[in-house]
Amino acid sequence: MRKLTIDPITRLEGHGKITIFLNDDGSVANVYLQIPELRGFEKFCEGRPVADMPQITPRICGVCPEAHHMAATKALDDMFHTEPTSTAKKIRELLYSAFYVTDHTTHFYILGGPDFIMGPDAPVKDRNILGVIAKVGMDLAGQVLNTRKENHWIIQAVGGRQIHPVFGLPGGVSKRISEEDRQKIEEIAKRDVAFAQLSLKVFGDIVLKNKAYVDMIVSDAFTHQTYYMGLVDDKNKVNFYDGKVRVVDPAGKEFVKYSPHEYLDHIAEHVEPWSYTKFPFLKKVGWKGFVDGKDSGVYRATPLSRLNAADGMATPLAQAEYDKMYSTLGGKPVHHTLATHWARLIELLYAAERLLELAQDKEITGPNIRNIPTGKPTEGVGIVEAPSRNFNVRSRISGNWGFLSTSSGRASSTLLITWSRPLSAPAGQARVFECFKRPKH
Amino acid sequence: MKPRVAFFDFTGCEGCQLEVLNFNLEIVDLIGAIDIVEFREASSDHSDDYDIAFIEGSQTTDRDVERVQKIREKAKILVALGACSCTGGVNALKNRFSMEENLKVVYGDSAKLYSTIPTRPTSAYVKVDVHLHGCPPNRNEVISLVKCLLSGKKFEQCHNPVCVECKLAENICAFERGEFCLGPITRGGCNAVCVTGGRKCWGCRALVDEPNVNSEKEILKKYGLTMDDMMLQFKLFNGALEVSK
Structure with a gap:
């Protein structure tokens, strides 16, 4: 038996190692994705002021801190029984849309995409942003860099910082958007929409018109029939910021749609001795190992999964691209893992359109950015869609809560169901829970 | 010959590396002056030959300790990049508990199959030439440091609160x-x-x-x-x- 090792995995946030065991005839006997370390968030949030959770949990991932910040902030809203003001919700979703534009752009052009753009047989040294610049030309590469820069500016202007934002507070946000900034955001959003359309065209030209790529996308090696999960709005359209969690089975039929507080009825974790990460699965189907199919509780929560789990997109241009993808790939659901890149670009377009809608909403510059919590805090749950997965935060609080006090209102314990990385289990499913529990006394 | 710069990530969120990636247009100028030979988050290329090593993250496994010591042997200048490497960052919150407690909460009855060591900043194990503080560090400071290293000037931390x-x-x-x-x-x-x-x-x-x-x-x-x-x-x-x- 031969052994192949990929260590470390590159162009990815998070550490990982892949070991592949080959039979004597060269076929694959087993593959292991190992995550080599414990961070310890599950335990070390204990005793910390619960108001700090939107600052602590983003340190799980510096590529998607906005998602952790938002999930923890929403959990605080719920914990304090305080609905954010309408303006505050829109400001949060505006930042979140700009975040999706940057994150999906980063993924497509810098992290995952270079394998596609440079081609399946490109040398390792060329599979990075510099190789991409050489291949697509400085015009498009300049737009990539500019899109990231402009949307990072939005995140900084609205959220306070580009990495690890600070603006989320229970019941609202910490800062208004000025009319001057709104106008600037509106102009950026218009450019984002055009950039997203251009990116879909690039994908069409480079990938879909190349038979070798298309054969790879639809090949058995990259196809798994699993359950799919994603947040949906009240019309079952994809939503990144709010809604219910909808799960569809491998045939595309709704399996369950649940509210945040019900998540523990539906999700559990499996432990394998060879990796520090744990493997979430659908509790009511059960863990049957690393296999796909209707009897296996393995599910995916990715851009493609969100599109599979929803009935469509909430904006017109993204909806047209959604229809095009499914008609090209033979209807819903799509089980080809590599089509995730296509789905990501459709989401990029949706995020850009939604950003533009919010930037043109006159209420976005309103003065009512926060409802101050006054009720007694109990337990809170918050869910958002992270670009690569679905986050679910559940929080409880102990002690006498004083909102800005540091000596009371501390989290008493934390359960965080960590993510499985993009190559774990059949392919690409991940989900995060963060839970701050009441003490046992 | 251009200085060869390597970025190494240990335990952390990797936001520091992303902050460097977020130089955007500035990075195009920067890479004209230096050779980035290792940057796992953005490139699959790899090299063991470098002059300046940026260490991101804190050391939380025995393997981390050996690895950072080997990097120190090769690097002429070693920079601790960000809070996790400089002071342990949020990872050090786990030091308030026994390592067994940390593992038990996560893995339950399977905890004995896993191991972890108390979080330490990089300077606990090797000599650090420059600390770049922050979670993440300010990108202007990173650029300023690289300029100082290129021109042989001493890098000055901010001394004000x-x-x-x-x-x-x-x-x-x-x-x-x-x-x-x-x-x-x-x-x-x-x-x-x-x-x-x-x-x-x-x-x-x-x-x-x-x-x-x-x-x-x-x-x-x-x-x-x-x-x-x-x-x-x-x-x-x-x-x-x-x-x-």
């Missing part, structure tokens, strides 16, 4: 808004972005040189806060400070 930059930004004092701010004792260089964003300083850039202890005591007294309150806040990013240098 965050309060100085906060005043220049004309912010209302966060204490006046009811927040517990660590700006008076935290090293500046961040332009007080968190306070400008409507919040407070969480102390991610570690203790300023020669903090004004008496002034801090007066502030605590004025707002009815205690030293214990302050330490609780300060340890969010600086839990392993006692073993860092």
Whole structure:
């Protein structure tokens, strides 16, 4: 038996190692994705002021801190029984849309995409942003860099910082958007929409018109029939910021749609001795190992999964691209893992359109950015869609809560169901829970 | 010959590497002056030949310790990049518990199959030539450091507390808004972005040189806060400070 090792995995946030065991005839006997370390968030949030959770949990991932910040902030809203003001919700979703534009752009052009753009047989040294610049030309590469820069500016202007934002507070946000900034955001959003359309065209030209790529996308090696999960709005359209969690089975039929507080009825974790990460699965189907199919509780929560789990997109241009993808790939659901890149670009377009809608909403510059919590805090749950997965935060609080006090209102314990990385289990499913529990006394 | 620069990630969120990636157009100029030979988050290329090593993240496994020591042997200059490498960062919060407790919460009955060691900053294991504080560090500081290294100049940390930059930004004092701010004792260089964003300083850039202890005591007294309150806040990013240098 031969052994192949990929260590470390590159162009990815998070550490990982892949070991592949080959039979004597060269076929694959087993593959292991190992995550080599414990961070310890599950335990070390204990005793910390619960108001700090939107600052602590983003340190799980510096590529998607906005998602952790938002999930923890929403959990605080719920914990304090305080609905954010309408303006505050829109400001949060505006930042979140700009975040999706940057994150999906980063993924497509810098992290995952270079394998596609440079081609399946490109040398390792060329599979990075510099190789991409050489291949697509400085015009498009300049737009990539500019899109990231402009949307990072939005995140900084609205959220306070580009990495690890600070603006989320229970019941609202910490800062208004000025009319001057709104106008600037509106102009950026218009450019984002055009950039997203251009990116879909690039994908069409480079990938879909190349038979070798298309054969790879639809090949058995990259196809798994699993359950799919994603947040949906009240019309079952994809939503990144709010809604219910909808799960569809491998045939595309709704399996369950649940509210945040019900998540523990539906999700559990499996432990394998060879990796520090744990493997979430659908509790009511059960863990049957690393296999796909209707009897296996393995599910995916990715851009493609969100599109599979929803009935469509909430904006017109993204909806047209959604229809095009499914008609090209033979209807819903799509089980080809590599089509995730296509789905990501459709989401990029949706995020850009939604950003533009919010930037043109006159209420976005309103003065009512926060409802101050006054009720007694109990337990809170918050869910958002992270670009690569679905986050679910559940929080409880102990002690006498004083909102800005540091000596009371501390989290008493934390359960965080960590993510499985993009190559774990059949392919690409991940989900995060963060839970701050009441003490046992 | 251009200096060969390598970025190595240990335990952390990798936001520091992303901050460097976010140089955007500036990075195109930067790579004209240096050769980036290792940058796992953005490139699959790999090299063991480098002059300057940036260490991101803290050391939390035995393997990490061996790895950082090997990097030190090869690098002419070693830079601790960001809070996790400089002071342990949020990872050090786990040091308040036994390692067995940490593992048990996560893995339950299977905890005995896993291991972890207390979080330490990089300086606990190897000599660090430059500390770039912050979670993440300010990108202008990173660029400034690279320029200093290229021109042979000494890199100067910011020696003012965050309060100085906060005043220049004309912010209302966060204490006046009811927040517990660590700006008076935290090293500046961040332009007080968190306070400008409507919040407070969480102390991610570690203790300023020669903090004004008496002034801090007066502030605590004025707002009815205690030293214990302050330490609780300060340890969010600086839990392993006692073993860092």
